[in-house]
Amino acid sequence: MATDGTLTRADLAEEMHREIGLSRADSARVVEQILGHLCEALAKGENVKISGFGSFVLRDKGERVGRNPKTGVEVPIAPRRVLTFRASQMMRDRIVAAG
Incomplete structure (x- = not known):
């Protein structure tokens, strides 16, 4: 898989x-x-939502x-929509176990 620490589309396809x-x-x-x-x-x-x-x-x-x-100058930041990711508990457990 990825040798530089980044998983790519090509890596996913190759694994599949x-x-x-x-x-x-x-x-x-x-x-x-x-x-x-x-x-x-x-x-x-x-x-x-992707289970697990x-x-x-x-x-x-x-x-x-x-x-x-x-500069310390105050500027207005426009309203916007942001995308967040929240790992499932199963994923968090796997990350902790791997570390």
């Missing part, structure tokens, strides 16, 4: 090819379809006043 036996092209297509469905759901404002992995949750942040750390 090895584990399931799909062709490399079919594996890549499945990975793209899954990621496409996730992106579409999030773009429509839906949250995405975690949840991608959209949050609306209101307008607020921020401060330029260099």
Whole structure:
């Protein structure tokens, strides 16, 4: 898998090819379809929950006043929607056990 500490789409497709036996092209297509469905759901404002992995949750942040750390000048920060990820308890346990 990833040698630089980053898991990529190609790594996922290659692992699917090895584990399931799909062709490399079919594996890549499945990975793209899954990621496409996730992106579409999030773009429509839906949250995405993957059991045993975690949840991608959209949050609306209101307008607020921020401060330029260099100059100290206050500037308004526009309201926006942000994407957050919360790992499932099972995933958190696996991360702690691996560390």
